[in-house]
Amino acid sequence: MTNPPNPALPDPRVETLVSAQSLVSTYEQAGYTRAHPAILQPADPFLDLSGEDIRARMFLTSGRAGAELCLRPDFTIPVSRDYLASPLAGRPQGFCYLGPVFRDRGTLPGEFLQAGIESFGRSDKAAADAETLSLGLATAAHFGNDSPDIRIGDVGLFAALVSALDLAPAWKRRLVKDFNRKASLAHDLDRLTLGKGNGRPDYQGVLAALAGSDPKAAHALVTDLLSIAGISAVGGRSVGEIADRFLEQSTLGALAALPPYTRTLLERFLSVTGNPLDASVEMREIAKDGGFVLTPMLDLFDARNVELTQHGIDLKRVVFSSAFGRGMDYYTGFVFELTDGKSTEPLVAGGRYDDLLTRLGSNTQIPAVGFSVWIERLAGGAS
Incomplete structure:
Protein backbone atom coordinates (compact mmCIF):
# COMPACT_ATOMS: atom_id res chain seq x y z
CA MET A 1 0.00 0.00 0.00
CA PRO A 37 21.59 41.76 -14.82
CA ALA A 38 23.62 38.69 -13.94
CA ILE A 39 23.72 37.51 -10.34
CA LEU A 40 27.48 36.84 -10.43
CA GLN A 41 29.33 40.14 -10.88
CA PRO A 42 32.95 41.35 -10.96
CA ALA A 43 33.75 42.46 -7.43
CA ASP A 44 35.99 45.45 -8.17
CA PRO A 45 33.23 47.98 -9.05
CA PHE A 46 31.48 47.27 -5.75
CA LEU A 47 34.72 47.32 -3.75
CA ASP A 48 35.80 50.60 -5.34
CA LEU A 49 32.50 52.48 -5.57
CA SER A 50 30.10 51.25 -2.88
CA GLY A 51 30.08 52.41 0.71
CA GLU A 52 31.86 50.56 3.50
CA ASP A 53 28.59 49.07 4.75
CA ILE A 54 28.06 47.21 1.48
CA ARG A 55 31.73 46.24 1.10
CA ALA A 56 31.81 44.65 4.55
CA ARG A 57 28.77 42.49 3.80
CA MET A 58 29.52 41.22 0.29
CA PHE A 59 29.77 37.53 -0.58
CA LEU A 60 33.07 37.20 -2.45
CA THR A 61 34.54 34.36 -4.49
CA SER A 62 37.21 33.88 -7.17
CA GLY A 63 37.18 32.43 -10.66
CA ARG A 64 39.70 29.82 -11.78
CA ALA A 65 41.71 32.53 -13.52
CA GLY A 66 41.90 34.51 -10.28
CA ALA A 67 39.29 37.16 -11.04
CA GLU A 68 37.51 38.33 -7.88
CA LEU A 69 33.74 37.91 -8.16
CA CYS A 70 30.73 38.53 -5.94
CA LEU A 71 27.05 37.81 -5.68
CA ARG A 72 25.41 41.11 -6.55
CA PRO A 73 24.78 43.09 -3.33
CA ASP A 74 22.54 45.57 -5.13
CA PHE A 75 21.25 46.36 -8.62
CA THR A 76 22.45 49.90 -9.34
CA ILE A 77 25.99 49.04 -10.45
CA PRO A 78 24.97 45.92 -12.48
CA VAL A 79 22.17 47.80 -14.29
CA SER A 80 24.54 50.72 -14.93
CA ARG A 81 27.20 48.41 -16.38
CA ASP A 82 24.69 46.69 -18.66
CA TYR A 83 23.37 50.07 -19.84
CA LEU A 84 26.90 51.27 -20.69
CA ALA A 85 27.55 48.05 -22.63
CA SER A 86 24.35 48.48 -24.68
CA PRO A 87 23.60 50.53 -27.83
CA LEU A 88 21.47 52.78 -25.61
CA ALA A 89 24.47 54.13 -23.69
CA GLY A 90 24.33 57.91 -23.47
CA VAL A 162 33.30 72.00 0.76
CA SER A 163 34.45 72.93 -2.75
CA ALA A 164 34.31 76.60 -1.75
CA LEU A 165 36.67 76.07 1.21
CA ASP A 166 40.36 76.96 1.03
CA LEU A 167 41.60 73.41 1.53
CA ALA A 168 43.87 70.94 -0.24
CA PRO A 169 41.97 68.85 -2.84
CA ALA A 170 42.64 65.66 -0.86
CA TRP A 171 40.93 67.15 2.18
CA LYS A 172 37.94 68.19 0.10
CA ARG A 173 37.61 64.65 -1.27
CA ARG A 174 37.97 63.25 2.23
CA LEU A 175 35.25 65.46 3.72
CA VAL A 176 32.77 64.65 0.93
CA LYS A 177 33.51 60.93 1.13
CA ASP A 178 33.09 60.93 4.91
CA PHE A 179 29.77 62.78 4.67
CA ASN A 180 27.99 59.41 4.95
CA ARG A 181 30.04 58.44 8.02
CA LYS A 182 29.20 60.99 10.68
CA ALA A 183 31.84 59.90 13.20
CA SER A 184 34.53 60.10 10.50
CA LEU A 185 33.31 63.53 9.39
CA ALA A 186 33.44 64.87 12.95
CA HIS A 187 36.99 63.48 13.27
CA ASP A 188 37.97 65.21 10.01
CA LEU A 189 36.68 68.54 11.29
CA ASP A 190 38.61 68.06 14.53
CA ARG A 191 41.83 67.42 12.62
CA LEU A 192 41.29 70.47 10.45
CA THR A 193 40.41 72.92 13.20
CA LEU A 194 43.21 75.11 14.50
CA GLY A 195 44.66 73.92 17.81
CA LYS A 196 43.45 70.31 17.49
CA GLY A 197 46.69 68.83 16.16
CA ASN A 198 47.14 66.42 13.30
CA GLY A 199 47.69 63.22 15.24
CA ARG A 200 50.32 62.03 12.77
CA PRO A 201 50.44 58.25 12.28
CA ASP A 202 53.51 56.16 13.05
CA TYR A 203 54.22 55.67 9.36
CA GLN A 204 54.44 59.42 8.68
CA GLY A 205 58.04 58.97 7.53
CA VAL A 206 56.95 56.72 4.69
CA LEU A 207 54.20 59.15 3.74
CA ALA A 208 56.61 62.08 3.79
CA ALA A 209 58.92 60.20 1.42
CA LEU A 210 56.06 59.66 -0.99
CA ALA A 211 54.69 63.20 -0.75
CA GLY A 212 55.44 65.21 -3.85
CA SER A 213 56.45 62.21 -5.93
CA ASP A 214 54.80 61.34 -9.23
CA PRO A 215 51.29 60.11 -8.28
CA LYS A 216 51.24 57.23 -10.78
CA ALA A 217 54.70 56.02 -9.78
CA ALA A 218 53.87 56.27 -6.07
CA HIS A 219 50.60 54.40 -6.60
CA ALA A 220 52.40 51.66 -8.55
CA LEU A 221 55.04 51.34 -5.82
CA VAL A 222 52.49 50.97 -3.00
CA THR A 223 50.41 48.53 -5.06
CA ASP A 224 53.49 46.41 -5.77
CA LEU A 225 54.46 46.39 -2.10
CA LEU A 226 50.96 45.26 -1.10
CA SER A 227 51.05 42.52 -3.74
CA ILE A 228 54.50 41.34 -2.62
CA ALA A 229 53.11 41.13 0.92
CA GLY A 230 50.32 38.91 -0.39
CA ILE A 231 47.57 41.43 0.40
CA SER A 232 44.62 41.21 -1.99
CA ALA A 233 41.91 42.96 0.05
CA VAL A 234 41.45 44.36 3.54
CA GLY A 235 38.10 45.19 5.10
CA GLY A 236 36.39 44.82 1.75
CA ARG A 237 38.76 47.25 0.00
CA SER A 238 40.68 46.37 -3.13
CA VAL A 239 44.47 46.73 -3.34
CA GLY A 240 44.03 49.80 -5.54
CA GLU A 241 41.80 51.48 -2.99
CA ILE A 242 44.17 50.63 -0.13
CA ALA A 243 46.98 52.27 -2.12
CA ASP A 244 44.83 55.33 -2.83
CA ARG A 245 43.94 55.80 0.83
CA PHE A 246 47.56 55.26 1.94
CA LEU A 247 48.86 57.88 -0.49
CA GLU A 248 46.09 60.28 0.44
CA GLN A 249 47.52 60.42 3.97
CA SER A 250 50.66 62.20 2.69
CA THR A 251 48.45 65.10 1.64
CA LEU A 252 46.14 64.98 4.65
CA GLY A 253 49.16 65.34 6.90
CA ALA A 254 49.96 68.73 5.38
CA LEU A 255 49.49 72.01 7.26
CA ALA A 256 45.95 72.74 6.01
CA ALA A 257 43.79 74.11 8.79
CA LEU A 258 40.18 75.13 9.17
CA PRO A 259 39.52 78.40 11.03
CA PRO A 260 37.03 77.97 13.89
CA TYR A 261 34.60 80.41 12.23
CA THR A 262 34.51 78.27 9.07
CA ARG A 263 33.95 75.14 11.13
CA THR A 264 31.07 76.88 12.89
CA LEU A 265 29.50 77.68 9.52
Whole structure:
Protein backbone atom coordinates (compact mmCIF):
# COMPACT_ATOMS: atom_id res chain seq x y z
CA MET A 1 0.00 0.00 0.00
CA THR A 2 1.42 3.36 -0.98
CA ASN A 3 0.94 6.51 1.00
CA PRO A 4 -1.06 9.29 -0.65
CA PRO A 5 1.08 12.17 -1.88
CA ASN A 6 1.59 14.91 0.68
CA PRO A 7 0.29 18.35 -0.31
CA ALA A 8 2.98 20.91 -1.02
CA LEU A 9 3.96 23.05 1.94
CA PRO A 10 2.63 26.60 1.56
CA ASP A 11 5.29 29.11 0.60
CA PRO A 12 4.61 32.48 2.25
CA ARG A 13 6.87 34.13 -0.31
CA VAL A 14 4.52 33.37 -3.21
CA GLU A 15 2.02 36.11 -2.36
CA THR A 16 4.86 38.59 -1.82
CA LEU A 17 6.40 37.66 -5.17
CA VAL A 18 3.07 38.10 -6.94
CA SER A 19 2.73 41.60 -5.44
CA ALA A 20 6.31 42.41 -6.40
CA GLN A 21 5.76 41.26 -9.99
CA SER A 22 2.65 43.44 -10.11
CA LEU A 23 4.71 46.37 -8.80
CA VAL A 24 7.35 46.00 -11.51
CA SER A 25 4.57 45.89 -14.11
CA THR A 26 3.56 49.38 -12.99
CA TYR A 27 7.14 50.54 -13.58
CA GLU A 28 7.03 49.08 -17.08
CA GLN A 29 3.74 50.87 -17.73
CA ALA A 30 5.46 54.10 -16.65
CA GLY A 31 8.08 53.58 -19.37
CA TYR A 32 10.83 51.68 -17.56
CA THR A 33 12.32 48.68 -19.41
CA ARG A 34 12.80 45.46 -17.44
CA ALA A 35 16.48 44.70 -16.80
CA HIS A 36 17.96 41.28 -15.97
CA PRO A 37 21.59 41.76 -14.82
CA ALA A 38 23.62 38.69 -13.94
CA ILE A 39 23.72 37.51 -10.34
CA LEU A 40 27.48 36.84 -10.43
CA GLN A 41 29.33 40.14 -10.88
CA PRO A 42 32.95 41.35 -10.96
CA ALA A 43 33.75 42.46 -7.43
CA ASP A 44 35.99 45.45 -8.17
CA PRO A 45 33.23 47.98 -9.05
CA PHE A 46 31.48 47.27 -5.75
CA LEU A 47 34.72 47.32 -3.75
CA ASP A 48 35.80 50.60 -5.34
CA LEU A 49 32.50 52.48 -5.57
CA SER A 50 30.10 51.25 -2.88
CA GLY A 51 30.08 52.41 0.71
CA GLU A 52 31.86 50.56 3.50
CA ASP A 53 28.59 49.07 4.75
CA ILE A 54 28.06 47.21 1.48
CA ARG A 55 31.73 46.24 1.10
CA ALA A 56 31.81 44.65 4.55
CA ARG A 57 28.77 42.49 3.80
CA MET A 58 29.52 41.22 0.29
CA PHE A 59 29.77 37.53 -0.58
CA LEU A 60 33.07 37.20 -2.45
CA THR A 61 34.54 34.36 -4.49
CA SER A 62 37.21 33.88 -7.17
CA GLY A 63 37.18 32.43 -10.66
CA ARG A 64 39.70 29.82 -11.78
CA ALA A 65 41.71 32.53 -13.52
CA GLY A 66 41.90 34.51 -10.28
CA ALA A 67 39.29 37.16 -11.04
CA GLU A 68 37.51 38.33 -7.88
CA LEU A 69 33.74 37.91 -8.16
CA CYS A 70 30.73 38.53 -5.94
CA LEU A 71 27.05 37.81 -5.68
CA ARG A 72 25.41 41.11 -6.55
CA PRO A 73 24.78 43.09 -3.33
CA ASP A 74 22.54 45.57 -5.13
CA PHE A 75 21.25 46.36 -8.62
CA THR A 76 22.45 49.90 -9.34
CA ILE A 77 25.99 49.04 -10.45
CA PRO A 78 24.97 45.92 -12.48
CA VAL A 79 22.17 47.80 -14.29
CA SER A 80 24.54 50.72 -14.93
CA ARG A 81 27.20 48.41 -16.38
CA ASP A 82 24.69 46.69 -18.66
CA TYR A 83 23.37 50.07 -19.84
CA LEU A 84 26.90 51.27 -20.69
CA ALA A 85 27.55 48.05 -22.63
CA SER A 86 24.35 48.48 -24.68
CA PRO A 87 23.60 50.53 -27.83
CA LEU A 88 21.47 52.78 -25.61
CA ALA A 89 24.47 54.13 -23.69
CA GLY A 90 24.33 57.91 -23.47
CA ARG A 91 20.65 58.15 -24.40
CA PRO A 92 17.85 58.81 -21.93
CA GLN A 93 16.57 55.44 -20.77
CA GLY A 94 14.85 54.05 -17.69
CA PHE A 95 15.12 50.51 -16.35
CA CYS A 96 13.29 48.55 -13.68
CA TYR A 97 14.21 45.27 -12.01
CA LEU A 98 13.19 42.58 -9.57
CA GLY A 99 15.33 39.79 -8.17
CA PRO A 100 17.47 38.56 -5.31
CA VAL A 101 20.44 40.45 -3.89
CA PHE A 102 22.99 39.04 -1.46
CA ARG A 103 24.42 40.61 1.69
CA ASP A 104 25.60 39.23 5.02
CA ARG A 105 22.88 40.39 7.42
CA GLY A 106 23.81 38.42 10.51
CA THR A 107 20.86 36.35 11.67
CA LEU A 108 18.69 37.41 8.71
CA PRO A 109 18.85 35.53 5.39
CA GLY A 110 21.74 36.60 3.20
CA GLU A 111 19.50 36.46 0.12
CA PHE A 112 16.54 38.81 -0.14
CA LEU A 113 14.26 40.23 -2.82
CA GLN A 114 14.75 43.74 -4.16
CA ALA A 115 12.99 45.79 -6.83
CA GLY A 116 13.64 49.27 -8.13
CA ILE A 117 14.26 51.67 -10.99
CA GLU A 118 17.25 53.41 -12.54
CA SER A 119 16.91 56.42 -14.87
CA PHE A 120 19.85 57.44 -17.07
CA GLY A 121 20.58 60.41 -19.30
CA ARG A 122 17.84 62.87 -18.32
CA SER A 123 19.09 66.46 -18.27
CA ASP A 124 15.95 67.74 -16.47
CA LYS A 125 17.35 66.77 -13.09
CA ALA A 126 14.77 68.44 -10.85
CA ALA A 127 11.90 66.79 -12.74
CA ALA A 128 13.66 63.40 -12.77
CA ASP A 129 14.29 63.61 -9.02
CA ALA A 130 10.65 64.46 -8.36
CA GLU A 131 9.40 61.65 -10.60
CA THR A 132 11.67 59.22 -8.75
CA LEU A 133 10.33 60.20 -5.33
CA SER A 134 6.76 60.13 -6.69
CA LEU A 135 7.27 56.58 -7.97
CA GLY A 136 8.78 55.66 -4.61
CA LEU A 137 5.63 56.87 -2.85
CA ALA A 138 3.48 54.95 -5.36
CA THR A 139 5.57 51.88 -4.54
CA ALA A 140 4.79 52.17 -0.83
CA ALA A 141 1.11 52.71 -1.64
CA HIS A 142 1.14 49.56 -3.80
CA PHE A 143 1.80 47.61 -0.60
CA GLY A 144 -0.81 49.52 1.41
CA ASN A 145 1.35 52.24 2.97
CA ASP A 146 -0.21 55.49 1.74
CA SER A 147 1.64 57.84 4.09
CA PRO A 148 5.23 56.77 4.79
CA ASP A 149 7.63 59.16 6.47
CA ILE A 150 9.64 61.05 3.82
CA ARG A 151 13.21 62.10 4.51
CA ILE A 152 15.35 63.84 1.89
CA GLY A 153 18.83 65.30 1.64
CA ASP A 154 21.26 66.58 -0.97
CA VAL A 155 24.88 65.42 -1.02
CA GLY A 156 25.60 67.99 -3.74
CA LEU A 157 24.93 70.91 -1.41
CA PHE A 158 27.55 69.75 1.09
CA ALA A 159 30.00 68.99 -1.75
CA ALA A 160 29.50 72.51 -3.15
CA LEU A 161 30.11 74.02 0.28
CA VAL A 162 33.30 72.00 0.76
CA SER A 163 34.45 72.93 -2.75
CA ALA A 164 34.31 76.60 -1.75
CA LEU A 165 36.67 76.07 1.21
CA ASP A 166 40.36 76.96 1.03
CA LEU A 167 41.60 73.41 1.53
CA ALA A 168 43.87 70.94 -0.24
CA PRO A 169 41.97 68.85 -2.84
CA ALA A 170 42.64 65.66 -0.86
CA TRP A 171 40.93 67.15 2.18
CA LYS A 172 37.94 68.19 0.10
CA ARG A 173 37.61 64.65 -1.27
CA ARG A 174 37.97 63.25 2.23
CA LEU A 175 35.25 65.46 3.72
CA VAL A 176 32.77 64.65 0.93
CA LYS A 177 33.51 60.93 1.13
CA ASP A 178 33.09 60.93 4.91
CA PHE A 179 29.77 62.78 4.67
CA ASN A 180 27.99 59.41 4.95
CA ARG A 181 30.04 58.44 8.02
CA LYS A 182 29.20 60.99 10.68
CA ALA A 183 31.84 59.90 13.20
CA SER A 184 34.53 60.10 10.50
CA LEU A 185 33.31 63.53 9.39
CA ALA A 186 33.44 64.87 12.95
CA HIS A 187 36.99 63.48 13.27
CA ASP A 188 37.97 65.21 10.01
CA LEU A 189 36.68 68.54 11.29
CA ASP A 190 38.61 68.06 14.53
CA ARG A 191 41.83 67.42 12.62
CA LEU A 192 41.29 70.47 10.45
CA THR A 193 40.41 72.92 13.20
CA LEU A 194 43.21 75.11 14.50
CA GLY A 195 44.66 73.92 17.81
CA LYS A 196 43.45 70.31 17.49
CA GLY A 197 46.69 68.83 16.16
CA ASN A 198 47.14 66.42 13.30
CA GLY A 199 47.69 63.22 15.24
CA ARG A 200 50.32 62.03 12.77
CA PRO A 201 50.44 58.25 12.28
CA ASP A 202 53.51 56.16 13.05
CA TYR A 203 54.22 55.67 9.36
CA GLN A 204 54.44 59.42 8.68
CA GLY A 205 58.04 58.97 7.53
CA VAL A 206 56.95 56.72 4.69
CA LEU A 207 54.20 59.15 3.74
CA ALA A 208 56.61 62.08 3.79
CA ALA A 209 58.92 60.20 1.42
CA LEU A 210 56.06 59.66 -0.99
CA ALA A 211 54.69 63.20 -0.75
CA GLY A 212 55.44 65.21 -3.85
CA SER A 213 56.45 62.21 -5.93
CA ASP A 214 54.80 61.34 -9.23
CA PRO A 215 51.29 60.11 -8.28
CA LYS A 216 51.24 57.23 -10.78
CA ALA A 217 54.70 56.02 -9.78
CA ALA A 218 53.87 56.27 -6.07
CA HIS A 219 50.60 54.40 -6.60
CA ALA A 220 52.40 51.66 -8.55
CA LEU A 221 55.04 51.34 -5.82
CA VAL A 222 52.49 50.97 -3.00
CA THR A 223 50.41 48.53 -5.06
CA ASP A 224 53.49 46.41 -5.77
CA LEU A 225 54.46 46.39 -2.10
CA LEU A 226 50.96 45.26 -1.10
CA SER A 227 51.05 42.52 -3.74
CA ILE A 228 54.50 41.34 -2.62
CA ALA A 229 53.11 41.13 0.92
CA GLY A 230 50.32 38.91 -0.39
CA ILE A 231 47.57 41.43 0.40
CA SER A 232 44.62 41.21 -1.99
CA ALA A 233 41.91 42.96 0.05
CA VAL A 234 41.45 44.36 3.54
CA GLY A 235 38.10 45.19 5.10
CA GLY A 236 36.39 44.82 1.75
CA ARG A 237 38.76 47.25 0.00
CA SER A 238 40.68 46.37 -3.13
CA VAL A 239 44.47 46.73 -3.34
CA GLY A 240 44.03 49.80 -5.54
CA GLU A 241 41.80 51.48 -2.99
CA ILE A 242 44.17 50.63 -0.13
CA ALA A 243 46.98 52.27 -2.12
CA ASP A 244 44.83 55.33 -2.83
CA ARG A 245 43.94 55.80 0.83
CA PHE A 246 47.56 55.26 1.94
CA LEU A 247 48.86 57.88 -0.49
CA GLU A 248 46.09 60.28 0.44
CA GLN A 249 47.52 60.42 3.97
CA SER A 250 50.66 62.20 2.69
CA THR A 251 48.45 65.10 1.64
CA LEU A 252 46.14 64.98 4.65
CA GLY A 253 49.16 65.34 6.90
CA ALA A 254 49.96 68.73 5.38
CA LEU A 255 49.49 72.01 7.26
CA ALA A 256 45.95 72.74 6.01
CA ALA A 257 43.79 74.11 8.79
CA LEU A 258 40.18 75.13 9.17
CA PRO A 259 39.52 78.40 11.03
CA PRO A 260 37.03 77.97 13.89
CA TYR A 261 34.60 80.41 12.23
CA THR A 262 34.51 78.27 9.07
CA ARG A 263 33.95 75.14 11.13
CA THR A 264 31.07 76.88 12.89
CA LEU A 265 29.50 77.68 9.52
CA LEU A 266 29.94 74.07 8.39
CA GLU A 267 28.31 72.76 11.55
CA ARG A 268 25.54 75.35 11.21
CA PHE A 269 24.95 74.14 7.66
CA LEU A 270 24.90 70.49 8.75
CA SER A 271 22.28 71.27 11.40
CA VAL A 272 19.68 72.54 8.90
CA THR A 273 16.56 70.39 9.07
CA GLY A 274 12.81 70.68 8.54
CA ASN A 275 10.52 71.82 5.75
CA PRO A 276 12.40 72.05 2.42
CA LEU A 277 11.11 75.57 1.75
CA ASP A 278 12.33 76.89 5.11
CA ALA A 279 15.58 74.96 4.72
CA SER A 280 16.29 76.70 1.42
CA VAL A 281 16.01 80.13 3.07
CA GLU A 282 18.26 79.08 5.95
CA MET A 283 20.95 77.60 3.67
CA ARG A 284 21.02 80.75 1.54
CA GLU A 285 21.58 82.80 4.69
CA ILE A 286 24.47 80.55 5.74
CA ALA A 287 26.05 80.78 2.29
CA LYS A 288 25.77 84.56 2.39
CA ASP A 289 27.29 84.79 5.87
CA GLY A 290 30.23 82.60 4.84
CA GLY A 291 30.73 84.12 1.41
CA PHE A 292 30.08 80.74 -0.24
CA VAL A 293 28.64 80.58 -3.75
CA LEU A 294 25.97 77.87 -3.52
CA THR A 295 23.46 79.54 -5.85
CA PRO A 296 23.44 76.88 -8.64
CA MET A 297 22.87 73.99 -6.23
CA LEU A 298 20.28 75.92 -4.21
CA ASP A 299 18.48 76.92 -7.41
CA LEU A 300 18.30 73.22 -8.33
CA PHE A 301 17.05 72.50 -4.81
CA ASP A 302 14.27 75.09 -5.22
CA ALA A 303 13.38 73.80 -8.70
CA ARG A 304 13.06 70.29 -7.25
CA ASN A 305 10.70 71.60 -4.57
CA VAL A 306 8.49 73.06 -7.31
CA GLU A 307 8.54 69.77 -9.21
CA LEU A 308 7.70 67.79 -6.07
CA THR A 309 4.66 69.99 -5.55
CA GLN A 310 3.62 69.54 -9.17
CA HIS A 311 3.80 65.76 -8.65
CA GLY A 312 1.27 66.12 -5.86
CA ILE A 313 3.73 65.77 -2.95
CA ASP A 314 2.87 67.93 0.04
CA LEU A 315 6.15 69.48 1.16
CA LYS A 316 4.79 69.70 4.71
CA ARG A 317 5.15 65.90 4.81
CA VAL A 318 8.78 66.07 3.72
CA VAL A 319 11.62 66.39 6.23
CA PHE A 320 14.85 67.74 4.75
CA SER A 321 18.16 67.30 6.55
CA SER A 322 21.37 68.83 5.19
CA ALA A 323 23.37 66.13 7.04
CA PHE A 324 21.40 63.21 5.60
CA GLY A 325 23.34 60.79 3.39
CA ARG A 326 22.75 57.20 2.37
CA GLY A 327 25.95 55.22 2.93
CA MET A 328 26.71 54.71 -0.77
CA ASP A 329 29.86 56.55 -1.87
CA TYR A 330 28.54 57.14 -5.39
CA TYR A 331 25.65 59.47 -4.50
CA THR A 332 26.20 63.05 -5.73
CA GLY A 333 22.93 64.92 -5.17
CA PHE A 334 19.32 64.34 -4.10
CA VAL A 335 18.82 61.38 -1.74
CA PHE A 336 15.71 60.10 0.01
CA GLU A 337 14.32 57.37 2.25
CA LEU A 338 10.75 56.28 2.96
CA THR A 339 10.13 54.62 6.32
CA ASP A 340 7.04 53.43 8.16
CA GLY A 341 7.60 55.30 11.42
CA LYS A 342 8.08 52.06 13.35
CA SER A 343 11.64 51.44 12.17
CA THR A 344 14.54 53.48 10.81
CA GLU A 345 15.13 50.83 8.13
CA PRO A 346 14.06 52.16 4.71
CA LEU A 347 11.19 50.70 2.72
CA VAL A 348 12.18 52.57 -0.43
CA ALA A 349 15.39 54.58 -0.79
CA GLY A 350 17.60 56.06 -3.46
CA GLY A 351 18.94 59.20 -5.04
CA ARG A 352 21.11 60.81 -7.69
CA TYR A 353 24.51 59.44 -8.75
CA ASP A 354 25.71 61.53 -11.70
CA ASP A 355 29.38 60.49 -11.48
CA LEU A 356 28.92 56.72 -11.25
CA LEU A 357 28.76 55.93 -14.96
CA THR A 358 31.92 57.94 -15.62
CA ARG A 359 33.67 55.95 -12.91
CA LEU A 360 32.40 52.78 -14.58
CA GLY A 361 34.03 53.77 -17.88
CA SER A 362 31.77 56.26 -19.66
CA ASN A 363 33.67 58.93 -21.61
CA THR A 364 31.03 61.53 -20.76
CA GLN A 365 29.03 62.24 -17.63
CA ILE A 366 25.57 60.69 -17.76
CA PRO A 367 23.00 61.98 -15.24
CA ALA A 368 21.41 59.14 -13.24
CA VAL A 369 18.87 58.72 -10.48
CA GLY A 370 16.98 55.75 -9.05
CA PHE A 371 15.80 53.84 -6.00
CA SER A 372 15.69 50.38 -4.46
CA VAL A 373 12.71 48.68 -2.83
CA TRP A 374 12.95 46.32 0.16
CA ILE A 375 10.09 44.00 -0.77
CA GLU A 376 9.99 41.97 2.46
CA ARG A 377 9.83 45.11 4.61
CA LEU A 378 6.96 46.54 2.59
CA ALA A 379 5.17 43.20 2.70
CA GLY A 380 5.57 43.05 6.47
CA GLY A 381 8.26 40.35 6.59
CA ALA A 382 11.86 40.29 7.74
CA SER A 383 13.90 43.45 7.46
